[in-house]
Amino acid sequence: MGDSSKSIDRLLHDLRERAKELNCLYEVQELLGNPATTIDEICQGIIEVIPPGWQYPDVCQAEIVHDGKAFRSPGFEKSPWVQSADIVVQDERVGRISVYYTEERPRSDEGPFLKEERKLINTIAEQLGFYILHEQLKQVFQEQLQSEGIRKSEWIVILDLLKRTDPDLLMRITRKMINYLGWSGIKEVEGLLERSSFAARPGGTLEENRPYQGLPGSGLLEITDEVFAVASKHLSREAILENIQKWSREERVRFLVDVLVNPNSSLSEISSAIERYHLLAGQGIELTGSRDRWFRVALIRRILSDQPHFIRVAKDYVGIDDFGDFMHRVIFPVGSHGKLGGKSAGLYLAAQILRQSNSGRELLQKVKTPKTWYMTSDSVFHFMSYNDLEDHIEQKYRDLAQVRQDYPYIIHVFRNSPLPPEMVKGLSLALDDFGDVPLIIRSSSLLEDQTGAAFAGKYKSLFIANKGTKDERLAALMDAITEVFASMFGPDPIEYRVEHGLIDSHEEMGILIQEVVGTRVGPYYLPAFAGLxxxxxxFRWSSRIRxxxxxxxxxxxxxxxxxxxxxxxxxxxxxxxxxxxxxxxxxxxxxxxxxxxxxxxxxxxxxxxxxxxxxxxxxxxxxxxxxxxxxxxxxxxxxxxxxxxxxxxxxxxxxxxxxxxxxxxxxxxxxxxxxxxxxxxxxxxxxxxxxxxxxxxxxxxxxxQSQGEDSSPPIIPRNLAAEEVVFTANRYVFNGHAADVSHIVYVDPQKYAGLESQQELLGVGRAIGRLNQALPRRRFILMGPGRWGSRGDIRLGVSVTYSDINNTALLIEIARKHKDYMPEPSFGTHFFQDLVEASIRYLPLYPDQPGVVFNESFLTSQANLLGDLLPDLPHLADVIRVIDVPGATGGRLLQVLMNGETQEAVAFLSDPATDIERAKTGGGPV
Known part of the structure; x- marks a missing residue:
């Protein structure tokens, strides 16, 4: 990994500054939330808490000017090094907060001040402005209430107050009351609604094909008294007051609405709005059910997923406060509009469902999720832009052979490119939170873990021990992240996207950084067990299993x-x-x-x-x-x-x-x-x-769960001639069929076992990948020894990945008694899920099993097309045989029927389609 632009000491210093700023803000909130303090006491208290929140507290002084008064730090002196923010109430400047350094300090984002300190002083000024407005309104309300005595209801006093102080809020409350009365079925409001919204049309109807002529916005204010007069006839004073208070409280979170309806709002702005809402929620703010649901859905769509089904479920389990709980563990670039990605969203929703379930509470109490930090999906492109790597974006449209050739180079380039400084800061903070426990860095792309497109094992997940100095741990973490980023451009995910019609869909790569579940056992770290x-x-090995x-x-x-x-x-x-x-x-x-x-x-x-x-x-x-x-x-x-x-x-x-x-x-x-x-x-x-x-x-x-095409069990024919049967099977059979197979690719188990070098063994896998592109899609089958696509000794199975086999109709794994090969019905592995999703049939074949037919002479005696298809691989002609079925049988094709209920499978030669169609649809034996 390239050198970071700042040292680790500098990163730790920055993190300590963020903690100081957060503590300063909380102390200001405590001052503002204490009803026993006066405005003067609050201003003086803020003067005291500001210096410890700034970078150089030993030379920091503060001044607040408000209402003709000035509040200053002891021994206050003005200097050229100042940062200020206006205190604004009702769009009017009523004061100013200033922070001074009494001595010159190194230049930073704004003179000697940090950009985070600019946000902090603006927030303090904004919060103080809200407090002053609240106190002014409370004083006016109390004065008017005392002067009016019992002549007016409280709600009337509030409306009079709003007319004088906040007509915009009054207009919105009037509109809400009109809607409320209309939804309550009160007929009188219909005339007001029509008058406030549309000009009269003599002889016209609401269905005319011309736009309504609305009144100007101020028209609502003109009918406010009439609206509330109607309300007073049908609602109690308590009900009117309760609604006005509820709508006024909702207006306090209007900032969150404004942020969420704006498609240009960055994740930083959304995060700040969530944090602000969280502070207000502690002061007793309440939302209507509809507004609460709107907020939930908007946040889910913006941060977790925009998939309709996901949103439909998640809105019942993920609340506004939940976002506040995890957003401080989200790392995102400046101006980010990214999401957490499919894997992150799916795990978070599942955890919320289990946490809130009433079923089996005792059994679910010990269900947890690991400590997790997130990187947003647009981080990958920010990283690429930072390092001028945009040329790789069109990699998905290149020829697959080129993609395969380029991929190792892309990994090398990504691993040797630095992450942007703000990401490094976030990762350093994450490491401090995790400590030195082992970590797993997992992909969480936008397209991952969707229904019908799991991307199982397509993107990388990497373990790191997370040991050593902070510098070493951070370097290892960044290496792993950039390698996961690079996996977005590998051949398997690109071929998978082509296969599933997702190649033109926008893809981004988020990251999950998780604590590895486990304990230390001697020198090792591991869980007791894990699984799927x-x-x-x-995969039902007994008829009693459903x-x-x-x-x-x-x-x-x-x-x-x-x-x-x-x-x-x-x-x-x-x-x-x-x-x-x-x-x-x-x-x-x-x-x-x-x-x-x-x-x-x-x-x-x-x-x-x-x-x-x-x-x-x-x-x-x-x-x-x-x-x-x-x-x-x-x-x-x-x-x-x-x-x-x-x-x-x-x-x-x-x-x-x-x-x-x-x-x-x-x-x-x-x-x-x-x-x-x-x-x-x-x-x-x-x-x-x-x-x-x-x-x-x-x-x-x-x-x-990955789902393939539903298959009814085909009827296995009983009257086949012996010379028509190529093979049969009676163990681990799944329902399915492969019709009209024109080519068989047969890897001879004995010849494969005789290969001496690793390169020769790997060459067989590469040849299979090329045949996969050359042969007619879903019209050929693959047959060969052992467990294909497995991790470990490739002598025990052909080394292939998804992009090497995705066009085949059927994969057959052969096990002979005298060899170590043993096909494993590997349901649940990433490899098997690929087969299921692509509707590629799978069949283990045990030729030496009693009652099994295996016509090996047919597979080894026919003309081999390998030289015609891949003329540069003559040395593999004895190992890989490509059989042209109609050319070898006078026009007949291979049909494969598999019945999972009777645990029988047969491959036989027949004329095209008619016989197989009768069998697979239950039309009777062939």
């Missing part, structure tokens, strides 16, 4: 091993509604498919690492949170849960099963409650990420 949960279970039973994907340690597809490890899967129906039943299966590794943050090396889980538990098991609930003991040929809290981790044969967590704690009931509450409130099935530190459940993400 889904409302709907699309779709609505949901699914949980659980791993020890950091949740990266739950969201990523792994080449050499497994999560624990459980159906939330049927936890006793496990995927693996026998001890051998449980042992083989149990988690063997764990992702951690090594605090000593300051790095993200994967370590052997069994080795870690042998040495640190006693310190690992909830370890006795997570493990089972293998004794001979059976597994048992530990009988006590004491486990001999060094000598016992330990297997991570989570059995104790499921059977001895309320975890599953808690998770089921969370899922049902969120689904009911949001109105759609949800997908959440979570972590648990051994004490509390932490929600990390919430979004709509």
């Amino acid at each position: 949960a889904f409302s709907n279970n699309e 779709r609505e039973d949901g699914l949980v994907r659980l791993v020890p340690g950091l949740g990266t091993r739950a969201v990523d597809r792994l080449s050499d490890d497994y999560p624990v899967l459980v159906a939330l509604g049927q936890p006793s129906l496990r995927v693996n039943v026998t001890p051998d299966e449980i042992l083989r498919y149990s988690p063997k590794k764990v992702d951690v943050i090594n605090l000593e090396t300051r790095s993200f690492e994967t370590v052997d889980l069994r080795s870690m538990l042998r040495t640190l098991g006693e310190r690992y949170p909830l370890s006795h609930q997570l493990v089972s003991l293998l004794e001979g040929d059976h597994l048992r849960r530990p009988r006590s809290w004491v486990v001999d981790f060094e000598k016992s044969d330990i297997v991570v099963t989570f059995d104790g967590l499921f059977s001895r704690t309320p975890f599953l009931r808690q998770l089921q409650t969370i899922m049902s509450v969120l689904q009911e409130a949001l109105g759609y099935p949800v997908d959440i990420e979570f972590a648990h530190d051994g004490t509390d459940f932490y929600l990390l993400q919430c979004r709509s």
Whole structure:
């Protein structure tokens, strides 16, 4: 990362100044809010609290001039170094506040004064002006009330007072009373309304196609007495007074209306208005239901999301005060108009829903979210503009091969470009708030986590240990942020946007900076466990499991091993509604498919690492949170849960099963409650990420569960000739079909295993990506060994990403008994969610399973088109075979039918479409 324009010492100094300014403002508010103090006492008190709030208090003096009086600091002397603000009441200057330095100080934003001090003195002058106006109105009201005695009602006295002091406010109150009477069904007001709004039209109607001739604005003032005369006939004196007082109080927050209706208002202006509202709310201000809802919706749309469904739900759970609670943790550029982004908005709304839910209160009490700071979505473009990186904005319209080639360079450039100074200041403040706990820097783009477009795993999330000096910690944080910014221009998200019709949509990249959930265990930092949960279970390994039973994907340690597809490890899967129906039943299966590794943050090396889980538990098991609930003991040929809290981790044969967590704690009931509450409130099935530190459940993400095309189970034909069948399957089958397949891309498992170098293995993945662009979309299938797109040893699965496979109709993963390849039904990983959203079918194939047909000779004996399509890759012709199905079969095509209910799948050759259409629609066997 390039050097910051200011040293860390300077940043800390600036942060201390902000704290002093805030304290000064609070002390002024206390003075103004004390009804026992006089205006003179208040002015003298402000004189005393101003110097400590300025940068150089030892040479700072203040002066307030008001009503012919001057209030000054002891030993006051004027000097050339002065900052002043007028005290204004009813657009009239009634006084002045001045701050002087008695000695020269270094030049800053405004002479020796900071720009933040300009805002502070303006705010103090404004607040003092409001106070003086309030006192003047109160005095006039009391005098008039005493002179009128009981001859006039209080509300009449107020109207008379407003006529003299604030006719604009009186006009607005008159309009509100007209509306109120009209909504109350009082007929007399209709004539006044017509007279105040429209000129009469002899013989005309309201439906004429010409504009109404309205009276000038002052027309409302002319009928004020008549309006309130009508009101006095139908409303009690108390009701009239109550409405006038309520509308007058609402006028005190008119500034918030003005800011929110102005599309040019910056986030800084909105934040200041929210803070001002928060101060007024402490003085007993009340809003009508309609105005409160308007404020909520406007703030949600402006700060969180403008998606209609999101707003419709959020307005019932997010209040005005809630924005005040988190806006001080939002970092934004000068003049920002950004939002928090989809991930931030979704998590915040979910947390609000759970916090306010009346269902399962006891189970939800220990549900938390990590401490979080936010960077607004327009920060990325401000960063790019600051570093003259605007040329990359059109990257999304470049050829995908060019995008793929440019991406490493973009990462390098972004990581070596500095963040603007105001962002650095905000990040320094965030680090002071977090302390030295590990952090995760997560993307939160505008398009992320929408219904039907989750962008799962498309943008980066990066862990940092957050250890070392403040300078080192800040540098690591900024490196991570700029790398997340760069991920906006990677090939996978760009291809994903093309695929989902979002390439022309405006995209910005916000940032979530979160405390990593966990505890220290030896040199490592990690949660007890983490995982994913889904409302709907699309991977049902038993006929007794229903779709609505949901699914949980659980791993020890950091949740990266739950969201990523792994080449050499497994999560624990459980159906939330049927936890006793496990995927693996026998001890051998449980042992083989149990988690063997764990992702951690090594605090000593300051790095993200994967370590052997069994080795870690042998040495640190006693310190690992909830370890006795997570493990089972293998004794001979059976597994048992530990009988006590004491486990001999060094000598016992330990297997991570989570059995104790499921059977001895309320975890599953808690998770089921969370899922049902969120689904009911949001109105759609949800997908959440979570972590648990051994004490509390932490929600990390919430979004709509990815949905593909609905598929009815096709009927599997029973009378196929043996030579027509290419393969069958009977395990982990999902409903679906792939019709009229014209090409098969077959990666030979044996030849792939024989590749010797890493470059050769990676070259296979790159070749698949090029074939993905060259072959007809959704008319080809991919077949090959192991777990495609997984993290880890690429010998155990072809190394591809979303943009390498997004045009295929079906991905088939092959496992042979004599190899280490083992397809994992990886429902819930980012990779699998990509397949679901794109309606790409998935099928694991076990050729050596009893009853399975696998016509390997068909796949290996046909002419190979690889040389025609990719002539520069002759060395891969033995590994990758591209079969032209109609060319090899005399015009026939491949049809693939998959029935999840009967757990059967078949791929066979037939004439185009007719037979397959009959089968998939239930028209009878072929």
